[in-house]
Amino acid sequence: LSGTVSAPTGVTRSGGFVILCPYDVVDENDCITATIEVSGAYSLGLPGPGEYLVMAAMDADGNNSLNTGDYVSYESLNSDGSTSTKLDFLLEPYSE
Numbered sequence: 001l002s003g004t005v006s007a008p009t010g011v012t013r014s015g016g017f018v019i020l021c022p023y024d025v026v027d028e029n030d031c032i033t034a035t036i037e038v039s040g041a042y043s044l045g046l047p048g049p050g051e052y053l054v055m056a057a058m059d060a061d062g063n064n065s066l067n068t069g070d071y072v073s074y075e076s077l078n079s080d081g082s083t084s085t086k087l088d089f090l091l092e093p094y095s096e
Contacts, residue, residue, distance in 0.1 A: 001077070002043040003088040005036045005056045011071060011091065016058035018042045018089070020077075023051040049081035056089035070094045 001020065007013050016036035025031060034044035036056070046052075058071040066072060071091035079085055 001046050001054070001079075001085045001087060002041070003086050004040045005042060005073075005089045005091060006040060007058065007071060007091040008093075011058065011060075013040050013058060013091070014038060015062070016056065016071075016091070018044065018054065018056045020044060020046070020052050020054045022047075023053060046079055046081055046085065049079055052077040052079060054087060056091060057094075058091055066094050068093075068095050 005013055005016060013036045017033050018036060019031050019033045021031040032044050034042045036042050054075045054077050056073045057066060060070045072094040073089040073091050075087055077087060
């Protein structure tokens with residue numbers, strides 16, 4: 001899985017991440033995380049076919065928790081396990 005994460009003007013993507021979790025996640029260790037590159041690109045390996053929730057996020061205040069002032073975008077992914085899946089995100093302000 002790969003793609004690009006875009007952000008509103010003036011918002012840095014540095015330090016952001018993309019996380020992929022199976023819909024039936026029981027343990028957070030089942031999730032895979034990738035860091036967003038300065039260019040906005042990210043890449044991570046799909047564990048196989050299935051339904052996933054994919055989230056791109058920027059923890060603007062660095063407190064390791066999503067709260068007002070951070071940026072986020074969610075997408076659903078129903079994958080056949082193909083290694084060429086592309087998914088792009090546009091970060092939007094997160095509000096609690």
